[in-house]
Amino acid sequence: MNTAFDNSDDMRDLYRELILDHARNPRHFGKLDDATHCADGINPLCGDKLRLYLRVNEDQSIAAAGFEGSGCAISVASASLLTDLIIGLPSSQVQNYYNAVMQRLGVPGADDAEPGSIDLGKLKALDGVREYPSRVKCATLAWQAMNSALDNQPTPVSTE
Amino acid sequence: MTNAQENRSNEACVENYRQDFPALQQTISGHPLVYLDSASSAQQPACVIDTVAEYQRNDHSNVHRGVHTLSHRATEAYEGARDKIQGFINAASRNEIINTSGTTESINLVAQSYCRPLLSAGDKILATELEHHSNIVPWQLVCEQTGAELLVVPIDDRGQLNLDEFDNLLTDEVRFVAIGHVSNALGTINPVKEIVEKAHALDIPVLVDGAQGVPHMQIDVQDLGCDFYAFSGHKMYGPTGTGILYGREKLLEAMPPYKGGGDMIIEVSFDGTVFNELPYKFEAGTPNISGVIGLGAAVDYLQSVGLQQIAQHESWLLDYMTREISKIDGIRLFGTAENKASVQSFLLDDIHAHDLGTILDHQGVAIRTGHHCAMPVMSFFRIPGTARASLALYNNAADIDQLIVALKKAQQLFA
Numbered sequence: 001m002n003t004a005f006d007n008s009d010d011m012r013d014l015y016r017e018l019i020l021d022h023a024r025n026p027r028h029f030g031k032l033d034d035a036t037h038c039a040d041g042i043n044p045l046c047g048d049k050l051r052l053y054l055r056v057n058e059d060q061s062i063a064a065a066g067f068e069g070s071g072c073a074i075s076v077a078s079a080s081l082l083t084d085l086i087i088g089l090p091s092s093q094v095q096n097y098y099n100a101v102m103q104r105l106g107v108p109g110a111d112d113a114e115p116g117s118i119d120l121g122k123l124k125a126l127d128g129v130r131e132y133p134s135r136v137k138c139a140t141l142a143w144q145a146m147n148s149a150l151d152n153q154p155t156p157v158s159t160e
Numbered sequence: 161m162t163n164a165q166e167n168r169s170n171e172a173c174v175e176n177y178r179q180d181f182p183a184l185q186q187t188i189s190g191h192p193l194v195y196l197d198s199a200s201s202a203q204q205p206a207c208v209i210d211t212v213a214e215y216q217r218n219d220h221s222n223v224h225r226g227v228h229t230l231s232h233r234a235t236e237a238y239e240g241a242r243d244k245i246q247g248f249i250n251a252a253s254r255n256e257i258i259n260t261s262g263t264t265e266s267i268n269l270v271a272q273s274y275c276r277p278l279l280s281a282g283d284k285i286l287a288t289e290l291e292h293h294s295n296i297v298p299w300q301l302v303c304e305q306t307g308a309e310l311l312v313v314p315i316d317d318r319g320q321l322n323l324d325e326f327d328n329l330l331t332d333e334v335r336f337v338a339i340g341h342v343s344n345a346l347g348t349i350n351p352v353k354e355i356v357e358k359a360h361a362l363d364i365p366v367l368v369d370g371a372q373g374v375p376h377m378q379i380d381v382q383d384l385g386c387d388f389y390a391f392s393g394h395k396m397y398g399p400t401g402t403g404i405l406y407g408r409e410k411l412l413e414a415m416p417p418y419k420g421g422g423d424m425i426i427e428v429s430f431d432g433t434v435f436n437e438l439p440y441k442f443e444a445g446t447p448n449i450s451g452v453i454g455l456g457a458a459v460d461y462l463q464s465v466g467l468q469q470i471a472q473h474e475s476w477l478l479d480y481m482t483r484e485i486s487k488i489d490g491i492r493l494f495g496t497a498e499n500k501a502s503v504q505s506f507l508l509d510d511i512h513a514h515d516l517g518t519i520l521d522h523q524g525v526a527i528r529t530g531h532h533c534a535m536p537v538m539s540f541f542r543i544p545g546t547a548r549a550s551l552a553l554y555n556n557a558a559d560i561d562q563l564i565v566a567l568k569k570a571q572q573l574f575a
Contacts, residue, residue: 011522020574047531047538048514070512071512072513072514072515073511134518135518138514
């Protein structure tokens with residue numbers, strides 16, 4: 001660990017190693033040519049835009065996921081972690097993860113049924129975002145785009 | 161006096177001004193607050209805060225309506241502020257000073273009340289690529305309503321207007337020119353006086369968006385020669401929700417009211433309504449009385465410091481900031497015009513501006529990040545946004561030094 005951050009100025013509660021790793025080397029980055037579902041997420045506050053692609057099997061499990069666009073470290077890492085996680089999962093379970101992440105980040109109005117019933121694994125790396133209310137929208141951008149893609153909502157989702 | 165001596169004397173003055181601003185006397189995450197976001201909204205000196213509080217405590221009533229003492233006091237203070245603002249920008253008459261909610265409303269007022277009746281299909285309005293959204297969208301709306309077209313003067317890679325292209329676009333089809341005095345995203349000072357002269361040679365009226373001009377330089381609307389000058393109170397150390405539209409009396413006289421309601425009428429019946437005189441014709445409804453009185457106090461404050469002193473100090477500090485920030489490897493500057501005021505936009509390595517903003521905030525440094533409501537400028541540079549440090553009369557070299565320390569920490573974190 002860099003000694004410059006061994007004090008109260010440490011921001012590694014937000015920028016954890018896993019977050020920085022996914023921000024620098026986002027997984028599943030790029031357009032998914034054979035996507036069955038797609039939605040845009042826009043954060044008008046900073047102008048960030050990302051497009052999330054999903055290929056959903058007939059049995060409603062996620063065959064493939066990808067994303068493209070530009071964003072801050074938090075939004076890119078969140079999109080990377082999301083796509084990494086959901087491939088292979090049934091969409092019903094993806095919905096559970098969505099609800100759990102929204103709850104964990106303290107998003108107002110998040111469905112609070114069955115809190116803590118799901119192991120968030122690597123997604124816990126996003127926990128630090130809770131302490132930075134202006135950045136919660138960055139972390140939720142990809143998740144809301146995914147939700148919108150699965151709902152087949154035609155309009156871009158906005159985190160504003 | 162040598163340069164070094166001059167800088168020291170400036171620093172001594174600035175230390176006094178800092179004491180005038182209660183908000184600056186706090187720490188953020190254990191660091192003294194370094195406020196470098198005054199282009200978004202400037203902090204208010206105690207004299208403004210106290211004037212507003214004093215009014216609320218003792219003098220509040222509605223203006224222009226009552227015969228009682230409090231209404232009289234409120235009216236005196238409210239109209240007194242108008243006189244101060246008239247003097248501050250050297251308008252020829254107090255009738256030319258219209259109170260609005262801010263620059264945005266001032267520009268919308270001109271678009272709807274002056275331009276809309278004047279425009280027909282095929283007419284052109286000329287704006288620039290540097291404009292804030294509030295000096296773009298009102299013109300797009302009036303173009304949609306009338307079939308007119310919005311033309312855009314392009315910028316070069318330093319963020320300066322292409323004046324040759326301005327000359328080319330300024331034809332007799334142009335009915336109106338709208339231009340920012342100082343770019344909020346890049347700090348470019350536009351040659352507005354020259355632009356007004358060229359437009360007036362073709363009898364084309366000009367609106368200047370002065371939101372970023374008024375806090376940083378002495379404005380003389382008669383010397384600039386513009387037809388309209390719009391600005392906001394909260395960027396010049398006054399309260400939010402206040403703003404001014406200066407307009408030449410002859411033009412304002414001929415314009416229809418923008419909003420209807422109380423205070424803007426002389427007589428109302430269902431057979432017809434007689435509108436009030438200037439400036440009240442454009443001030444429908446109970447105005448932001450306390451805010452306007454606070455704005456008057458902000459004018460007093462600015463004049464007590466002196467706009468020349470402010471301009472000199474901020475110019476020195478902008479040079480210092482630009483020089484120091486340029487020493488950091490991996491810094492990219494946006495907006496390097498010859499003639500600039502108080503703003504530097506930048507990016508560091510490939511760190512997103514939003515991340516920079518959060519990390520700097522953790523070091524007590526408040527900057528603005530994002531597109532700064534100037535998306536066309538961001539598109540020009542092919543970036544989603546920048547980090548922007550903007551200066552006010554209360555900033556000093558120590559603020560810049562803390563900015564540099566914080567930027568280096570961000571760089572280490574993302575290394």
